């Protein structure tokens with residue numbers, strides 16, 4: 001009885017979370033679309049040595065929830081590389097392609113951004129000119145995760161992306177304190193957030209639609225789709 005219930009729940013989750021994959025019947029058994037079955041690292045590999053154990057445990061809960069969301073963008077397990085450790089270090093947060101995230105002791109919610117690097121790096125967008133959109137997509141994902149999971153009040157970072165999504169390129173650049181940063185990260189992220197109507201479900205649909213568009217066209221698509229040249233940081 002219990003097993004049946006769990007099976008139904010799993011099937012329901014697949015159906016709800018991955019509508020774009022209904023057409024693909026060819027997955028190998030080891031390539032599951034049920035993200036609940038995909039591996040997740042042990043807590044022992046998460047911020048070992050963090051100075052505040054209660055905060056570490058709290059961050060772990062966010063990690064699990066947000067990693068789950070990131071897996072749903074990967075679609076199938078073969079497009080997912082497990083994040084094997086989150087380590088404590090100094091300097092800015094980074095993601096290393098071996099599956100390691102480094103955060104510092106004062107880290108904010110950049111962890112959400114770093115988690116999505118794992119997904120983007122295994123996606124079809126990780127080549128050609130589309131590859132340069134990694135930072136923008138990681139920030140758009142962070143925006144959606146902050147919106148869904150963090151309690152009020154909104155962070156300053158969130159408010160910035162949210163405002164940018166209502167403004168033109170000229171308005172953003174006129175007040176930008178770091179043009180190169182805003183051209184690479186937050187402004188193009190705001191274009192994605194705007195296209196998705198600030199909605200996580202619509203963002204996921206957009207992601208899979210863009211994957212299909214890239215596959216159909218057989219070429220880079222993101223600059224043209226968003227009307228923004230990521231290589232020179234200007235609208236097309």
Ligand SMILES: [Zn+2]
Nearest residue numbers: 113117135138
């Ligand atoms: Zn990044």
